[in-house]
Amino acid sequence: MPNIVEIAVSDDRFSTLVTAVQVAGLVEALQSPGPFTVFAPLNSAFEKLPPGTITSLVQNPPQLGRILTYHVVSGKYTKADLEKLSELTSLEGTTIRLNFKKNEVKNATAVLTDIEATNGIIHVIDNVILMGP
Amino acid sequence: MILSALILVPLLGSLIVGFYPGVMSPALSRLVTIGFASISLLLTIAIGVMFDLSHIGLQMQDFLPWLPDLGLNYSLAIDGLSFPLVALTNLLTVLLAFNSSVGLKPGEDLKRPRLFYSLLLLVNSGVIGAFLAQNLMLFFLFYEIELIPFYLLIVIWGSEKREYAATKFLIYTALSGILILAAFLAMNWLTGAASFEYGAIDTTDLSRNTQLVLLALLLVGFGIKTPLVPLHSWLPDAYVESSAPVSIMLGGILSKLGTYGIIRFAVGLFPETWVSVAPLMATIAAITVIYGSFCAIAQTDIKRMVAYSSIGHMGYVILGTAALTPLSMVGVISQMVAHGLILALLFYLIGMIESKVGTRELELLSGLLNPIRGLPMISALLILGAMASAGIPGMVGFVAEFMVFQGSFSAFPIQTLVAIVGTALTAVYFVILLNRTCFGKLDTKGAYYAPVARWEYMPAFILTIVILFLGIQPSWLVRWSQVTSDAIAFVM
């Protein structure tokens, strides 16, 4: 079974995410045993951001890294697990609000759930989620 | 002749402004009024130059027999008691002619300007006449002539309750006139004097009781005008309901006729009897001071507050007159002038506030010192005027009050101390007034006041300069009256 990074790299819909992870220098971390739960935004999610946002983030890897780690949670949570939770603490340090009965992660919707990887699990979301209440 | 000119010039002006058949624009009638009033002021200055400071008694007499059989003569003269009051009257008249629209609500124009200016000059002429007259009947004539223009000034230019106030004023002052007339006639008949000349009346031969009755008539008569508590109740209404210029005339000019009458006639003609009623008068004076001050503290209308303060301040005049020491008499004359100047300044500034803000309510006013959106200069002058009124050293009010207290203390220590407490109360209500109006936050919802034009400041500036100048250099105020007041005090 492939790990989280390998799954992302193999899928064209995650190309922006992969680039971002590479720029932020998080590839190694995501290849580590983990396990992690990753909320992976689609390319279309990044395109929803206003122009310039990605540019300035890519220029500043630590800041980009912070946004990306907000999409990662330590531990392996399947959809069934998430349905029982109202929030999770991300690797960034702050919490992520959940409403998985409606497949919602903050203001994003999980369009595809429970993609298993060797070192965790991926849920695909349609919005980049941002830190905040 | 110069004294007659003082009466005739404003009278002529009054007739021209009032009855000139052609069209006279408000601006022109204002200019004409300023012109005549200025001539009067210049004449006053000329009199001041010619005035013999060392001369005891009357100067520059004018005498014309009129109805000698009845003892009526046209007889004018000036002395150290009347000159400062004449000067005050003429100064205030010029300033009022300069800006008669003070106190009008935003956007309002002075209505019936020609009649207003005409009456202003007529009042001036009458008051000057009363100050200068040396014949009881002539005095009475001038004294009564005042009534009609003042009634009209209140009833035409006043605010909502003007009719009530004017009628009250008329009833009180008419009563005052009747009492005084009765006293004058009785004095003439009972003493068997050949004329109504002041100099011809000698009351020393009258029985003590007769003297007391006559003196009581005079005291009630002039006490109404002054006013003394409890004869004062016309004053707050008349002052407050009048427009600002009329209030200034009432407080600055007319009220002085009352105290002038008391000194000239009650003290001048009944010196011994006066001494026997003096303790009573001093007590009434002290009550007047305290009463006026407490009433002022309770007011929520700043004009009414100042009106009541005026009652209190006239109490000092009576206190000093009762004491009748040389120093207290100088103080009395100074206090009359100081009161006239300060009251005029305060009423003027309150009028400006009303003109710009549209209200006089303590509850609604605040933050006027705001440098950009408020009325900073008006507020600053108001603070200064309030300080002057409260008797802060460096301003004329202090000089006058200090002399009154210093002079009266030896005669009536308790009454004087009570009156001094009254000055402390003055500070109380002025702190209330200033704290609410000038300080605090400007009302953001409604504070879009029109700015005050430079010419609108002028009268207030001039009054302030005079107040400060006489406060720093009081001898300029005292020199005129020193000899006369010594003489009055010497009579006893």
Added chain:
Amino acid sequence: MTQTLEAPKTKIPPSTHPLAEIIYRLEAGGTMLPDTPENLMQIIGLYKAYAVPMDFYWRDLLYIAEQVFLNPLPWSKYFISDEYLDRENKYSGDNADLRIWRGCGDAHPELREFMAQGELKKNLPNILHHLWHDRINMEFAEECMRSMLWHRDMYKPWNQFDGFLDTDEYKQNCDRVIKAYFKGNPAMLGLYKLFPDMFYEQCRQMSYYSNLGLFWEVMAPVFFEMSDLYDEGKMTSVPAAMDFLVNGIFAIAGRPIYHHVYIKGECFEIIPKSKGFTWLYEAALPYVEAVFYRTAPFRGTKSYNAQAGQVPDSQPDFHYGVLYADKFPVGTAGIPPTFLAQDMLHFLPDYLVEYYKQHCRGEGDTIVQLAVSFQRSMYCVTSAVIQALRAALLYPLDDEDPEHLMANRQFFEAQMDRFLRPEARIRDIQSQEYR
């Protein structure tokens, strides 16, 4: 007032909030400020007038944070070096990381002209302009900085800058810099030994200097660009102005917030960029909270009595910021907003100079009128922040899901709750009569 007066026909029931009308306007993509040409002219004009002094503020703030640093007698902290005047703004000019303004990257020409000649229009030595107070008033910028420092713990835990200032890591960084800065100065080093916390606190203040400087470095070009777009006729409504700001907020959100100190040319990193602190979370949001909403009761014509309950017990309830400020009392030294108004007075665009002449006391109270316009413009900026937060954390305005719309509604209502206190000027700015 020109917008929706009735509840729009949506899938959720009408709001019962007292400011429902404004909430509907926000839900329709509008701002708290009514969309009128007069409002647009005022806010854009003020953005321009604000941006020029702001161009000085950010340069000087960074100059103080990076160069003056802990100088115990900082006489010359307002006399900025040429290096900082020429410093290229990261967001304008040809060498920009992300070009927001099409103009120059170094100090704005109007700013340079004013610094040379001042209000007096005379080329006098700088010190005379300074003493005559004919200069850019940095006091305002420092007051804003101090507000941010004083209202710490804002937006915790999303704002990590503030928490970092209390960590041992930060203190170790400070220790290194302090020792380098006071090298060969036994007196100061001795003091540092005795009172290390005092020095750390000064460092925290310096870090906030840097924070605010980096924040404003972004805002100045944003405002310049808005002014240029307006002058070119390309910005035609208040919501358009707000949208520009919202896009700007997102574009710059990831800008690093850091604090570097230069001692004899060597760079010391007190707060390195690698901490991942961002413009949005660590600067913009705390700034808005501290300066727009809270600040402190300013010294000036109105004094506050804490014992009489005139000052709230808890800091989050403070309400002395620009959105609540009484703009009428001005001119008393010690009121920082007045300093700002004075600064902006020098750079008003001509159309506003003319506009103010026609109202109230004309030239006599332009400074108050512009302060009121400034308040309007900051309501527009706050609207942008509210809409940006809504976009970032909640749902699109045209979302189909009623639950999502309700969440948006609740968010807007919660924001409007802050304007229910009587001091808030939100009701005043709805009308043009407030000026």
